[in-house]
Amino acid sequence: MIYPWQMQAWQSVQQAKMGNHLHHALLFSGEEGCGNEAFIQEVAKGLLCLKPLINGAACGECRSCQVFASDAHPDFMSIRLLEDKQSILIDQIRALNYFLGLSRSYSLRRVVVIYPADRMNINAANSLLKSLEEPAPDTHILLLTAHPAVLLPTIRSRCQRARLPLPAHADALEWLQQQVLQHPAEQLLLNTAGRPLAALELDVTDTLVQREQWLTHLTECVQGQGSITAISSYWEKFDKNQLLDWQLGWLLSLLKQGVGGEENSEVRYMQSVLGQQGILHIYDKLLELKKLSTHPLNARLLLESMLVLWRQTG
Ligand SMILES: [Zn+2]
Known part of the structure; x- marks a missing residue:
């Protein structure tokens, strides 16, 4: 799902992809509650898709899209907080490094999503550094965070930064008013700082x-x-x-x-x-x-x- 306020960020990713100069490590930052998780999932899906649409979006029908939807894509890895854990742990990043050593299966690329990237503990972050310094071929690591300043400077400096903006009030309101709501849209936006x-x-x-x-x-x-x-x-x-x-x-x-x-x-x-x-x-x-x-x-x-x-x- 690409929300209207993410269109510009989406287009710049797609332009880099078309021009074959998409960075191997992308650090997206933006506030929670704005659909940014959905955004990086779409970017990942589009990168893996075998027959992407003209705007770079995933076709939704190819073999890659089908296994992606069933959460079983062999060229995709998603690293999140494990249940009951406050941090992303080194074992998760070790599994990632192992994954990056495997050869590709379905797609032309491999994609890794790490969210919330600021929750990697120090050991996990240090372990990730190696993969960022020596990128595996045809691999993109997408990091997402609402708190980029918390990340190690060495991680930040090895990534290309992209900002996912807070939507303009009018855009947020227009989108929200199209949803089925029990409360007035204005009031809801006011209580969630426009997210x-x-x-x-x-x-x-x-x-x-x-x-x-x-x-x-x-x-x-x-x-x-x-x-x-x-x-x-x-x-x-x-x-x-x-x-x-x-x-x-x-x-x-x-x-x-x-x-x-x-x-x-x-x-x-x-x-x-x-x-x-x-x-x-x-x-x-x-x-x-x-x-x-x-x-x-x-x-x-x-x-x-x-x-x-x-x-x-x-
Ligand atoms: Zn597809």
């Missing part, structure tokens, strides 16, 4: 937290706990259609899967208390409310109708 992918992630996580909260409140209603007035005022400003869709989604999964199909313990609890008849009853009533949800009906009244439904059936 569009971080903004998208914030939208999703925040939504998940709200979805969980809504389920907790509904469970309280079924249990006869919590005041309907208090819960209504909590959700009054929230998108009512969204609240209805979440409820309908939970109920539908219960109706379809029967007992034991749902992972969430609160949903399972609802199932045991309400039974199939109760679930079906709430489902039908919520569908009626959904027809009203676009009318300029009193928001508070609509919310209370939903909550009363759960309380009375529970």
